[in-house]
Amino acid sequence: MIKIGICGYGNLAKGVESAVMHNEDMELVAVFTRRNPSDVKIATKNAAVYSMDDIAKFKDKIDVMVLCGGSATDLPAQTPELAKMFNVVDSFDTHAKIYEHFQNVEEAARNARKIAIISTGWDPGMFSLNRLIMESILPMGNDYTFWGKGVSQGHSDAIRRIEGVVDARQYTVPVEEALRSVRNAENPELTTRQKHTRECYVVVEDPSMNERVEKEIKEMPNYFADYDTTVNFISLDELKKNHNAIPHGGFVIRTGKTGVNLDTNHVIEYSLKLESNPEFTGSVLTAYARAAYNLNKRHECGCRTVFDIAPRDLSNKTYEDLLKHKL
């Protein structure tokens, strides 16, 4: 059994916990929290909750620590720190800072002879893997990534910060016409506005605020100004009833040309339709936790990404079984 620890206990951690439950070669040993451990109720019967301060005591009791903190402040500090004691897996998703994060984690993990797999999940993660493999197979071509339809936590939070907003949910929606053009190998050059629209469901303190709030949303730089944005004002009841789930998904599509004169077209498409973003992301982290375990068992160490992991190391089946039934 692979002994798993979980660091942090939000939505993602709950997704990891339930994934571990359904992977028969794994068991959850402990959850670590910054809150008062007795305030945190987990779903796993044979695991316990401990204070983050006690994590070092579990150095020899946990095979892989799955880090479920946020990318803004938690993971940049936690991943290198915990890689000094544990094999770790994280879902660091600030694309622009992955290289820097990699270098910090690499040094810590290598010195400790541990494996750290960073930036797993679906984007970065499964989508990255597909972008890389597709490009390697069809070097003469273009790839496109579309997200949605799904809830963007970052954009929902941005709306919530506006004065007078009680709660909000923002859906990122790929533009059908853009998807169609890409799939037809038309190789369009798409602006930000042409790829996605943003649909907002907003609860305000008072209807008199509607006009101002809508304007503030639509003009918000980086988040909304470059998109066609729709704002719908709804009641708190309606938000809770119809917008409580955290679905997401998206598409990676590569169109490429082959042949001596590059006159043959191919389309490769990878898509996800997820009812729960954190549960799916948690499932990906769990599979990479197995890979971290497998690599470290072979005495490998250092920082890895999804690009380094052979598919075989994600599976709990024997190689013979895989060759006979999956190849």
Add this chain to the structure above:
Amino acid sequence: MIKIGICGYGNLAKGVESAVMHNEDMELVAVFTRRNPSDVKIATKNAAVYSMDDIAKFKDKIDVMVLCGGSATDLPAQTPELAKMFNVVDSFDTHAKIYEHFQNVEEAARNARKIAIISTGWDPGMFSLNRLIMESILPMGNDYTFWGKGVSQGHSDAIRRIEGVVDARQYTVPVEEALRSVRNAENPELTTRQKHTRECYVVVEDPSMNERVEKEIKEMPNYFADYDTTVNFISLDELKKNHNAIPHGGFVIRTGKTGVNLDTNHVIEYSLKLESNPEFTGSVLTAYARAAYNLNKRHECGCRTVFDIAPRDLSNKTYEDLLKHKL
């Protein structure tokens, strides 16, 4: 530059040749044929054609030999034999015999300190990779593989063997209703007949044969008897005009459940739409030829499959570039 050799010169080999042309880190050195070399015209200016009998002379002149023979008789003999001299890549696709093939090649490659990557292409190959990764992420679920719409060479050949048939083309077509049900996470149990239909375009010597030929096709065991088959009789001109290409493609779809009570649904889908099956397959073999080169440069040896290859080894970009732009 990675020096590539090609063994055999049919449609697949031509696909590999044109792929090598468009991969700037590779060059084609030589094509080996069982025919008279002077009868074989290739598209690459700076490469030459040699007799298969002379292949051993190139032992130190070629980094990876890409084997483009058939799975029935060529590859079972060629891959283990040539793995004694070269790093090799093949597209052995008789699913039921892959494990046996693996064992034969493993011994030869290991003794010679070479890398052999077998059963690459798209199925086995990209589809296998996706089946494995999807299952590892969502262990509680089902996967489905659909092929088409595309030309099946084996089924076209089977029709051509019927008396009175001049030429034929057989398309495998996935059943839309089955695809829809799978994508809706209905987890249907599908019979052979419910998954694919078979469309045949047949040229006969004389229209009086139509009835007999249609009956023979539809009742042919293994190939057609278990499917809903449509037979269209057309002229040789029409066949050449409208059915000359070798398109193919297909879908791998996994639906899986997550959550403590397994009540959350997810759908992962990977699909290919290929205007030319051999050109795409050749492109996959070429990317795996790069991986074979990379592995052997690190002094690895033995037989590998797509399950063993880290995505990074398929790419000609630096790891820093990949982390910064593809992750």
